[in-house]
Amino acid sequence: MPEADTAPSSGAPVIIGGAPGSFARKVLTERHPALIQQVRDAIPYGPPESQALHVLREEIEGGAISPLPVGAHGYEQWNRWGREYIGRSWFEVPFLWAESYFYRRLLEAVGYFEAGPWQGIDPFGPAKRAELRSRAVEEELAALDDVAGLPPEARDLAVLHGALWGNRADLGFRISSGRAAGADGGSEGDGEGGGEGTGRVIVDDSAVLWEYALPPGAVHVLADNAGRELTADLVLIDHLLHTGRAATVVLHVKPYPYFVSDATTADVVHCLRRMTRAPGHAAGVGARLWEAMNSGCLAVHTHAFACAPLPYAAMPGDLRDDLARATLVIAKGDLNYRRLVGDQHWPGTTSFAELTSYFPGDGPLIALRTLKSEVAVGLDAAALDALDASGEPWRTNGTHAVIQARRP
Numbered sequence: 142m143p144e145a146d147t148a149p150s151s152g153a154p155v156i157i158g159g160a161p162g163s164f165a166r167k168v169l170t171e172r173h174p175a176l177i178q179q180v181r182d183a184i185p186y187g188p189p190e191s192q193a194l195h196v197l198r199e200e201i202e203g204g205a206i207s208p209l210p211v212g213a214h215g216y217e218q219w220n221r222w223g224r225e226y227i228g229r230s231w232f233e234v235p236f237l238w239a240e241s242y243f244y245r246r247l248l249e250a251v252g253y254f255e256a257g258p259w260q261g262i263d264p265f266g267p268a269k270r271a272e273l274r275s276r277a278v279e280e281e282l283a284a285l286d287d288v289a290g291l292p293p294e295a296r297d298l299a300v301l302h303g304a305l306w307g308n309r310a311d312l313g314f315r316i317s318s319g320r321a322a323g324a325d326g327g328s329e330g331d332g333e334g335g336g337e338g339t340g341r342v343i344v345d346d347s348a349v350l351w352e353y354a355l356p357p358g359a360v361h362v363l364a365d366n367a368g369r370e371l372t373a374d375l376v377l378i379d380h381l382l383h384t385g386r387a388a389t390v391v392l393h394v395k396p397y398p399y400f401v402s403d404a405t406t407a408d409v410v411h412c413l414r415r416m417t418r419a420p421g422h423a424a425g426v427g428a429r430l431w432e433a434m435n436s437g438c439l440a441v442h443t444h445a446f447a448c449a450p451l452p453y454a455a456m457p458g459d460l461r462d463d464l465a466r467a468t469l470v471i472a473k474g475d476l477n478y479r480r481l482v483g484d485q486h487w488p489g490t491t492s493f494a495e496l497t498s499y500f501p502g503d504g505p506l507i508a509l510r511t512l513k514s515e516v517a518v519g520l521d522a523a524a525l526d527a528l529d530a531s532g533e534p535w536r537t538n539g540t541h542a543v544i545q546a547r548r549p
């Protein structure tokens with residue numbers, strides 16, 4: 142089945158980038174310009190790249206959306222995806238499309254795809270590597286010594302919550318929340334293995350995961366961020382393999398840099414090298430994962446659709462076939478969640494299972510996500526009222542999380 146050209150968007154209004162006072166507008170007007178600056182500060186690009194970054198910044202701050210240059214990587218596809226949006230203001234097009242296209246344009250500006258000196262150089266690489274060297278990662282790897290000694294149920298909980306709250310370690314989120322990427326050491330200790338301040342799980346379907354994570358499972362993980370989050374995801378993957386719940390794991394990563402810190406194959410390698418060189422139990426986990434990669438028990442898959450500005454409902458047939466082989470799919474993070482349910486203003490009580498009923502496979506689909514954007518579904522009406530009454534920006538401030546399942 143070929144992928145759809147545009148987002149199927151029935152049911153609720155699509156989130157538009159520029160709605161005044163919205164979270165989306167803040168991302169476009171604050172996060173994206175700051176990101177361009179961060180990239181310029183991190184890498185000494187030459188005049189053509191610096192000038193192209195300057196032009197992109199001016200464009201996103203008030204200009205009309207330009208097309209990619211003719212012949213650019215994915216030119217035709219992006220033109221098709223953007224045919225209703227190119228030429229318009231960045232503030233009047235769907236938020237998911239605008240963000241996705243921004244990252245594609247940023248890679249164009251720095252010559253990522255073009256033959257030349259900057260080809261294949263990840264503009265977010267310095268920030269990702271700084272995070273891997275951070276005290277937060279060091280502490281989280283050291284904590285594996287204690288996790289190893291826990292009784293089985295507590296160990297299940299610790300690795301699952303590590304992967305869940307690891308999603309808070311997203312470098313884009315940290316740009317807008319004013320914390321230096323990777324440089325601060327991070328963890329203030331919330332006892333949930335993940336980061337800043339206290340967190341709360343508002344939907345917990347983790348029992349579904351343990352019910353269906355059975356031998357000889359074929360688990361697929363849709364990865365999110367590199368560095369700290371990916372480290373925690375790899376610990377969960379090792380746990381599933383080592384405890385026999387999974388015979389094989391497929392880790393789906395991005396084919397090229399995307400959404401600041403999204404994991405690519407290079408990031409998986411950096412993470413595994415970091416783990417194998419760590420003291421204590423972490424090195425053993427890293428070594429087992431290394432061996433699992435060598436033997437094929439852990440495989441890394443990349444698909445161009447991972448960087449498409451479309452919901453998973455529009456996924457192409459080959460990806461659908463790949464995911465259909467899973468006995469259990471774990472989708473990490475906020476962006477994957479937005480793409481799973483559709484980046485739309487759904488009422489919070491809309492059923493997660495119904496919105497994701499199109500997703501391939503006979504096994505459960507489980508989203509592990511900290512809330513960092515406006516989309517939230519599958520909530521109980523009373524809980525939703527209480528959250529709304531709290532006055533907190535609970536949908537976007539990263540302090541709330543869901544472990545949300547679509548049962549088979």
Ligand SMILES: O=P(O)(O)OC[C@@]1(O)O[C@H](CO)[C@@H](O)[C@@H]1O
Nearest residue numbers: 168311313314474475476513514
């Ligand atoms: O997928 P992730 O890394 O959990 O989150 C991606 C994210 O930081 O990017 C968007 C804003 O740029 C938000 O939807 C979300 O907070």
